[in-house]
Amino acid sequence: MNAYPVLLQAHPECRPWQVRLFGLTLGLVTGADFVAVSMMGVAGGAIQGGVAAAPQEYLWALTSFAVGAVLVNLLLGRFATLISYRRYTEWALLLFMAGSVGCALAEGITSLAVARLFQGLGGGGLFTASRILLQLVAQPRERKPLMYGFLLGLFSLSGISPWLSALLVEDWGWQAIFWLQAGFVPLLLLLVQISYPRHAGAPTRAQAGELDWLAVAALGLGALLVLHTLEDLRFLRFSARPGMWLALFVGVALLLLAWRRLHTHPDPWLQLHAVLRRRYLMGLAFYALYYLCNGIWSYLLSAMLQHGLGFDFVTTGWAMSMGSLVTVVMALSYLYASRWLTRRHHVLALGFGLLLLCCMWLSHVAMPGAALASVLPAILLHGLVPVLSVLQIAAMTYAEVQAEDFAHAYQLKNILRELAMAMGTGLAALQLQAGEAVARMSLLDRLDALSLRQWGMGLDLSDLARLSAQVTQQAVLIACDHALLALALLAGLAMVMALWQRDLR
Known part of the structure; x- marks a missing residue:
């Protein structure tokens, strides 16, 4: 007879401290994926400059990770059935570490994109x-204590990474971001060895039969073509670049082929027919909206603080980590109070409304010479958005999903998450480039010959350099302002949609 209380009925061999550490480790392992995605937006300027890539080229580094994640989420259920989720996690972390080392050693955009593909194959699942x-190892009443550790690990690691990465970049360059990601893996592997239950994680539905490699190849190539074309949408000109439209058409056709094979194959890797119900589809729509907005917000905030307001990378990372600290505290508070929470769709609408307010706040206060104190309240306020939005979506989406179909539902959800995050970051990067170019031309047009002659008395090279820097800074702020207003509009539409729909209640 055990001398300690059993917290997991299916695994009585696990001591209470192991169970609590297990929940925390699950969150930390998940955080590795989130950090790999978010840091490409937060430190995008440093990485892009380090590999001497144009914005359109840099998109391949974003797209390749997302495509790797799409593929591994499709294959995950079958692989985990064969080797267990515990063993899968260990091998995935090793592949993620190898991809991170490859990113740190990359000397150009091609090698970075290939290394990011391996990072996505390892970390995306x-x-x-x-x-x-x-979900598999714990009964419903046993999951809430595990969720405390899960949320603490996930949001803490995601929150501290911008500040910690910035400290390393200051001394070691942009490669330190990826060395940090690789260096964290051995600790995660040790925690997995200590805390994960033995012989755990076999899905409840047996999956045996032939593997549909054609569907996998079609989904991977189709996702690559569609995602990269949509990220590059700001620069599409039908007459000038017809090849991009052809790529989009081919990508959509491949995705439709994969969809058809998944519907008709006797043993598909992803059981779509088991999960595609109205509530779940509405949840997927809100997941996509949230992660699209989150990708845009992260990139815009980093660009505005560094290039628009002139803060260094360390200050930017610290400010973003402070916002994430709010998320950690509020997520744990929310989990405690969730038993009394009703009308979650109203809370979801409040989350998107809060995002709208944060965008309008930053748009109003972001001016040359603005102090950190003027923008920090909006950043801290944004820390509430994940709690009020994505956690509510998660609570409502899976209410009608059967236990044996949960794995398929989560695979499809995370495929969509990776695509939406990458698309949000890519669209923000290209929109800022285009907006900055337009704003710079508009500002330079105001410096007509008469104005320059009037300023020419005593205007030396240092004055011209200072004037050029001021024009560049103002152009970045104008571009950020327009992008923030567009994001505010998107958040407002999402808020109205949350109040109007009837499927998530």
Whole structure:
């Protein structure tokens, strides 16, 4: 007879401290995926400059990770069936570490994109594997204590990474971001060895039969073509670049082929027919909206603080980490109070409304010479958005999903998450480039010959350099202002949609 209380009925061999550490480790493992995605937006300027890539070229580094994540989320269920979710997590972390080392050693955009593909193949399925494993090893009444550790690990790691990465970049360059990601893996592997239940994680539905490699190839190539074309949408000109439209058409056709094969194959890798119900589809729509907005927000905030307001990378990372600290505290508070929470769709609408307010706040106060104190309240306020939005979506989406179909539901959800995050970051990067170019031309047009002659008395090279820097800074702020207003409009539409729909209640 055990001398300690059993917290997991299915695994009585696990001591209470192991169970609590298990929940925390699940969150930390998931955080590795989130950090790999978010840091490409937060430190995008440093990485892009380090590999001497144009914005359109840099998109390949974003797209390749997302495509790797799409593929591994499709294959995850079958692989985990064969080797268990515990063993899958260990091998995925090792592949993620190898990809991170490859990113740190990359000397150009091609090698960076290839290394990011391996990072995506390793890290893109960690969220899905962790969340499914939590669902499989714990009964419903046992999951809430595990969720405390899960949310603490996920949001803490995601929150501290911008500040910690900035400290390393200051001394070691942009490669330090990827060395940090690689260096964290051995600690995660040790925690997995200590805390994960043995022989755990076999799905409840047996999956045996032939593997549909054609569907996998079609989905991967189709996602690559569609995602990269949509990210590059700001620069599409039908007459000048017809090849991009052809790529979009081919990509959509390949995705439709993959969809058809998944519907008609006797043993598909992803059971779509088991999860595609109205509530779940509405949840997927809100997931996509949230992660699209989150990708845009992260990139815009970093660009505005560094290039628009002139803060250094360390200050930018610290400010963003402070916002994430609010998320950690509020997520744990929300989990405690969730038993009394009703009308979650109203809370969801409040979350998107809060995002709208944060965008309008930053748009109003972001001016040359603005102090950090003027923008920090909006950043801290944004820390509430994940709690009020994505956690509510998660609570409502899976209410009608059967236990045996949870793995398929989460695989599809995380495929969409990776695509939406990458698209948001890519669209923000290209929109800022285009907006900055237009704003700079508009500002330079105001410096007509008469104005320059009037300023020419005593105007030396240092004055011209200072004037050029001021024009560039103002152009970045104008571009950020327009992008923030566009994001505010998107958040407002999402808020109205949350109040209007009837499927998520």
